[in-house]
């Protein structure tokens with residue numbers, strides 16, 4: 001069956017009839033133009049054992065999983081790729097329990113680790129940078145505010161949100177925590193999330209002043225349209241994010257993994273045009289093959305706030 005017509009989990013599994021099929025697929029993701037020796041750049045290799053390549057020039061041996069999220073995992077590639085399929089074909093994300101059931105895993109912890117690692121592969125890249133007219137705002141809870149029911153943001157956490165606002169319907173979004181509510185933090189966020197030359201629309205707070213490389217537009221109150229919501233695109237995203245968090249993670253999320261959850265939200269929320277299920281799967285698999293392995297021990301530590309894309 002053609003990849004783009006794969007529809008069910010059964011069809012997906014039939015597409016990879018043998019364990020080697022997953023290895024071949026990962027090799028294609030890693031070396032789309034053919035194998036290259038990481039040590040001497042030679043291009044001739046012999047495949048030794050099922051998943052290793054031996055350089056014909058310098059005899060260096062490479063595993064297909066080395067340097068990817070799959071490195072040193074005790075799980076079979078099949079489990080990883082089936083997890084990616086289940087997560088990407090789902091409309092809005094998946095709990096560890098659901099993933100455990102779908103993959104018939106013995107342990108809930110395994111499902112939890114798979115999800116955690118794969119969330120890290122959902123990090124937006126430069127290709128996901130927003131453009132056109134982009135609304136920017138923040139949500140945060142100050143220490144002195146009492147938490148209300150359904151409040152999922154811990155105190156003193158600041159989340160910045162950028163949303164494309166060219167059309168009436170929602171465009172793409174970029175959501176991320178920032179270290180604090182300062183001009184520097186917000187400018188760094190905008191530089192990572194919004195392509196230079198775009199128009200950034202804000203509420204006119206002094207924190208957005210002196211924004212370089214963008215046209216800055218302050219949304220002022222329109223007397224002719226008193227019911228118009230300020231920064232309505234970004235406000236709609238905040239509502240969406242609130243209900244998504246409460247629907248998927250009613251027990252709350254850990255602040256140290258908050259960016260991973262925000263990446264997951266963004267990954268599922270952003271429109272992907274007419275991407276087929278296979279293309280959605282392939283996109284996350286490709287990103288998972290590109291990011292560095294995360295040892296389990298590091299999962300327990302707070303993730304640093306990304307400032308990628310900033311010069």
Ligand SMILES: [Zn+2]
Pocket residue numbers: 037038039040041042055056057058059060
């Ligand atoms: Zn070599």
